[in-house]
Amino acid sequence: MAKELTSREENYSQWYNDLVQKADLAETSAVRGCMVIKPYGYAIWEKMQAQLDKMFKETGHVNAYFPLFIPKSFFSKEASHVEGFAKECAVVTHYRLKNSPDGKGIVVDEDAKLEEELIVRPTSETIIWNTYKNWIQSYRDLPLLINQWANVVRWEMRTRLFLRTAEFLWQEGHTAHATKEEAIIEAEKMMGVYSQFAREWMAMPVLEGVKSANERFAGAIETYCIEALMQDGKALQAGTSHFLGQNFAKAFDVKFLDKTGKLEYVWATSWGVSTRLMGALVMTHSDDHGLVLPPKLAPIQVVMIPIYKTQEELDSFKDYINNLKSKLIEKGISVKVDDRDTHKPGWKFAEYELKGVPVRIAAGPRDIAGNTIEIARRDTLTKEVIPIENAADYISDLLDKIQINLYEKSIVFRNQNTHHVNTYEEFKMKIEDGGFIYAHWDGTPETEEKIKEETKATIRCIPINEGSEEGTCIVTGKKSVGKVIFARAY
RNA sequence: CGGGGUGUAGCGCAGUUGGUAGCGUACCACGUUCGGGACGUGGGGGCCGGAAGUUCGAGUCUUCUCACCCCGACCA
Numbered sequence: 238m239a240k241e242l243t244s245r246e247e248n249y250s251q252w253y254n255d256l257v258q259k260a261d262l263a264e265t266s267a268v269r270g271c272m273v274i275k276p277y278g279y280a281i282w283e284k285m286q287a288q289l290d291k292m293f294k295e296t297g298h299v300n301a302y303f304p305l306f307i308p309k310s311f312f313s314k315e316a317s318h319v320e321g322f323a324k325e326c327a328v329v330t331h332y333r334l335k336n337s338p339d340g341k342g343i344v345v346d347e348d349a350k351l352e353e354e355l356i357v358r359p360t361s362e363t364i365i366w367n368t369y370k371n372w373i374q375s376y377r378d379l380p381l382l383i384n385q386w387a388n389v390v391r392w393e394m395r396t397r398l399f400l401r402t403a404e405f406l407w408q409e410g411h412t413a414h415a416t417k418e419e420a421i422i423e424a425e426k427m428m429g430v431y432s433q434f435a436r437e438w439m440a441m442p443v444l445e446g447v448k449s450a451n452e453r454f455a456g457a458i459e460t461y462c463i464e465a466l467m468q469d470g471k472a473l474q475a476g477t478s479h480f481l482g483q484n485f486a487k488a489f490d491v492k493f494l495d496k497t498g499k500l501e502y503v504w505a506t507s508w509g510v511s512t513r514l515m516g517a518l519v520m521t522h523s524d525d526h527g528l529v530l531p532p533k534l535a536p537i538q539v540v541m542i543p544i545y546k547t548q549e550e551l552d553s554f555k556d557y558i559n560n561l562k563s564k565l566i567e568k569g570i571s572v573k574v575d576d577r578d579t580h581k582p583g584w585k586f587a588e589y590e591l592k593g594v595p596v597r598i599a600a601g602p603r604d605i606a607g608n609t610i611e612i613a614r615r616d617t618l619t620k621e622v623i624p625i626e627n628a629a630d631y632i633s634d635l636l637d638k639i640q641i642n643l644y645e646k647s648i649v650f651r652n653q654n655t656h657h658v659n660t661y662e663e664f665k666m667k668i669e670d671g672g673f674i675y676a677h678w679d680g681t682p683e684t685e686e687k688i689k690e691e692t693k694a695t696i697r698c699i700p701i702n703e704g705s706e707e708g709t710c711i712v713t714g715k716k717s718v719g720k721v722i723f724a725r726a727y
Numbered sequence: 728c729g730g731g732g733u734g735u736a737g738c739g740c741a742g743u744u745g746g747u748a749g750c751g752u753a754c755c756a757c758g759u760u761c762g763g764g765a766c767g768u769g770g771g772g773g774c775c776g777g778a779a780g781u782u783c784g785a786g787u788c789u790u791c792u793c794a795c796c797c798c799g800a801c802c803a
Contacts, residue, residue: 250797265795324801360803393802394728401802454803462803474803513803544762583763590763601762611762727803 242591244525249469250397256519257398260528260592263515270396270403277592278515280536282406285514286386288438288533289408292430298382298410303364305388306355311363315488318362321455325392327357327403357390362456362481362507365411366489373413373503375494380423381413399516400473400727407511413503415495417482420504421459424480427508428461431476439514440531440643441465441521442651443475444673444722446698451682451689454507458482464697464722466651467520470671472697472724475517478508516727522616522643528593529615531643532636539565539632540594541574542585544601551576557605557625558598564629570636590615595639596632600625616642657720661711664723668694673724677717679710687712694723 242259243251258264262278274282290300306329313319333349358364365383372378386408396402410427414420428445435443443463453460457479465475486492486502495501522529532538541562543554555576565572573594575585582599589597597613604610610628613620616639623631654672658664667674678684678696689695698721705719 254796267794269794321802389803391802394800395798395802405803407803477803509803511803546761550761581761581763581765583761583765585764587764599762603762 242525242527245468252525253516253520254398256523256528257516262519262528263398265398268403270393272398272402272404274406274512277536281518281530281534282512282515284534284536285434285438286408289430289434289510290384290386292434293384293408293410296382296426296430298384298412300385301383302385302387303358303361303368305358307358307361307364309354309356311367312356314363315456315484318456318484318488322359322391326359327390327392329355329357358387359389359391360507360509361385361387361389361409362411362485363489366485366491366505369411369413369503370489370491373491373493376415376496379413379415379493379503380419382410382423383412384408384410397516399512399519401513405512407509409507409509412506413486413491414505415493415501415503417504420482420506421480424459424461424478424506424508427478427506428463428476431478431508431510432463434510435463435465435475435514435517436644438531438533439518439521440533440640440647441475441517442644442648444698444700445702446700446722448477448698449682449685449696449721451685452695452697454479456481456484457507458484462698464673464724465517465521466654466673466724467517467727468650469520470654470725472673472726473513473517473520474697474726475514476508476510479506481505481507521647523593526618527591529643530593530595532595532640535593535595536571537573537589537592537594538570538636539572539596539598540585540589541572541598541600542582542589543574543576544582544599544604550602551578553602553605554600558600558610561598561610561625561628565632568629568633570633586613590618596635598628598632614639616646658711659708664688664694664711665692668692668723668725671725673697673722675720675722676711677708677719678721679713679715679717681713684710684712688723692725694725697722697724697726 242255245252261275263272263274266273330351331345331349332351333346334343335346337344369381373381388404388406390404393401393403412423414423432443432445435441443465445463448460448462454477459480461478462474463476465473467473483502483504485505491503492500493503518534519528522531541558543551545551545554562572562574586597593615595615599611608625609622610625611620611622656667656672657675658667664674664676685696700722708717708720709715710717
C-alpha cells in the first residue's frame with residue numbers, strides 16, 4: 238500500500254492535498270505558492286479548455302493574447318479596481334542582473350531600473366481596455382467579443398494546489414457593447430455558459446446568482462457567479478461574469494459614435510474561470526479511494542487490464558480485446574490498454590482507481606474461454622461480468638450513465654446540505670454543519686459583515702431565476718426582498 | 728502578516744547522555760508469482776535545508792537564516 242490516502246473524515250484538507258499529488262494532478266514547486274501541473278492533471282485541464290473554448294466560439298467569441306506585463310500607471314486608472322488588486326501584485330522593477338561584487342552568485346543590477354514599473358497581470362482589464370480604445374471608433378466596431386487563455390499572478394498569502402495559487406491558468410473574456418442592455422445580456426449569457434459547462438461536463442451542480450456589494454469584483458457594477466458545494470460543506474466560487482458598466486470605458490476613454498452620430502462610452506463585461514475548476518472537480522466527486530472523474534473530462538475513459546501468467550496468455554488477451562478496443566475508439570472513447578509487465582493486475586486496479594478512470598475492463602483466461610469481460614465502475618466501485626459481444630455499446634452507455642450518476646449524486650448531496658432558516662439562532666446552528674443556507678437579509682453590507690464576523694459565513698450569491706418572496710432580515714428584522722444564500726466558502 | 732509545526736535516500740519516517748546514519752516503501756538484478764497494491768535473495772542510492780559557532784568530534788547543542796505544511800486575517 239504505497240499510496241494510502243488520508244480519509245475525508247479524518248482530515249478533509251489533507252485528503253485533498255494527498256489526492257491531488259498522489260493522483261498525479263499537480264505538485265508544489267520550488268517557487269513559493271506556485272504549482273507544477275503534471276501531465277495527467279494538465280490533460281484534464283486541456284479537456285476543460287477544449288470544451289469551454291468551443292462554447293465561447295459558439296457564442297461568437299474569438300481568442301487573442303495580451304501582454305503579461307501591465308504598466309503601473311494603467312492600473313491606477315480605475316479606482317476600485319486598483320484598490321481591489323493592489324495588495325497582491327507582483328511588480329517588475331528591473332530588467333537586468335549582474336555578477337555579485339563579492340563573487341557569490343548574481344544580484345539585481347541597480348543601474349537597470351525600469352522607468353515605469355510593470356505589474357504582472359492579476360487580470361487584464363486595464364491593458365485590454367487601453368488597447369480597445371484604439372480598436373473602437375463606431376458602433377460598427379461593436380460588439381467586440383474577445384477571450385484570452387492566459388496565466389495570471391496574484392500574490393496570495395496562503396495557497397493550496399488548484400484552489401488558490403499565486404500563479405494560475407484561466408481564461409478571461411472581455412467584451413465591449415453599444416448598450417447597457419446588451420452588456421448585461423452578455424454577462425448573464427456567460428454565466429449561463431459556465432453553469433452549463435459545470436453541470437454537463439463536470440457533473441457539478443451550481444447555483445447561479447449575483448454577488449453582494451462586498452463580494453463583487455473590483456470595478457464591476459454587477460458580478461454574476463456560479464457557486465458549487467464541496468463535500469465538506471464549504472462553497473466554492475467556480476466562475477464569475479461581470480457587468481462592468483462604463484467604468485473601464487471611462488477610465489480608458491473608450492468611446493464610439495452611435496448611429497445618430499453621438500459619441501458614447503462603450504459598455505463592458507469580463508468573465509473568467511480558472512484552474513480552480515480542477516479543485517472543484519476533485520472535491521465534488523472523489524472518494525477515499527481516490528479521484529472520481531466524470532467521463533466527459535477523463536483523459537482515459539476506459540482502461541483495459543490483462544490478467545495473465547505467460548506471454549502466450551498476454552498475446553491472446555491482446556487479440557481478444559483488440560476488436561472491442563477498436564470499436565470503442567471508433568465511438569470516440571479514449572482507451573488505454575495497460576499491458577505493462579512490470580506491475581500486477583491488483584496494483585493496476587488500485588492505481589486507476591486512484592486516478593479516477595471511469596471504467597475498467599479486465600480479462601483473463603477464464604473470460605477468454607467464456608467470451609466475457611469484467612467491467613468495473615469507478616463511481617460505484619461495482620463489478621460485473623458481461624459477454625464481450627456488444628460490450629462496446631454497453632460501455633458507451635455506461636459512460637453516459639456514470640456521467641449522469643455523478644451529477645445526480647452531487648445534486649442529492651447539495652439538496653441534503655441546503656437549508657432554509659428564519660432566525661439568526663437557527664442560522665448559527667446550521668452553519669456549523671456546512672452547506673448552503675437560505676436566509677433573509679436586509680441588503681446592507683453592514684449586516685453581511687456582521688454575519689461574516691460572527692459566523693465566518695458570507696453571502697455566496699443572491700439567487701436569480703429562483704423566484705423570491707419578501708420577508709424580514711434574520712439579523713436586523715428589517716425588510717428583505719428575498720432570501721440570499723450563505724455559506725462558509727473556500 | 729500573526730500563531731503552531733516540519734526539514735535526515737524519490738516518498739514516509741526513526742536516530743538514546745554528542746562518537747561518523749538506519750527502517751519502511753520505491754528503485755535495480757535474478758528467481759518464483761500474476762482474477763484486488765505478491766514473495767525471496769542480492770544490490771545501488773544521503774554535504775542529515777543552509778550558514779556560522781561550541782567541541783578532539785555535531786543529524787544531535789547554540790545563534791542566525793531559508794523553505795515548506797497546518798490554523799487565522801485577504802482572495803478566483
